Amino acid sequence: MTMQNNYDRITFSLPHDIHIALNNLKDEIKTSKSDIIKSAIEHYLQLQEKLKLQKAIELMSDEYKNDNTLTEFTVLDSEAFV
Numbered sequence: 001m002t003m004q005n006n007y008d009r010i011t012f013s014l015p016h017d018i019h020i021a022l023n024n025l026k027d028e029i030k031t032s033k034s035d036i037i038k039s040a041i042e043h044y045l046q047l048q049e050k051l052k053l054q055k056a057i058e059l060m061s062d063e064y065k066n067d068n069t070l071t072e073f074t075v076l077d078s079e080a081f082v
Helices: 018-031 033-066 074-080
Strands: none
Touching: 033 074
């Protein structure tokens, strides 16, 4: 059984120099422009997700440092539990 991906066809414009570079890369690595663009977008989306998580970490770090109720039980961290 083969899995079928659903694709949407989109149209967009690129500056000429980027289009030339894309064509050159396509020929160099012997793949389609669609695959290169899909890969680039996937990488960009992963990067944006990582940046979003980093921002959340920074916000929560400030919250953790400034809200003593979040650290009340840290004194127990060094105790051995039986």
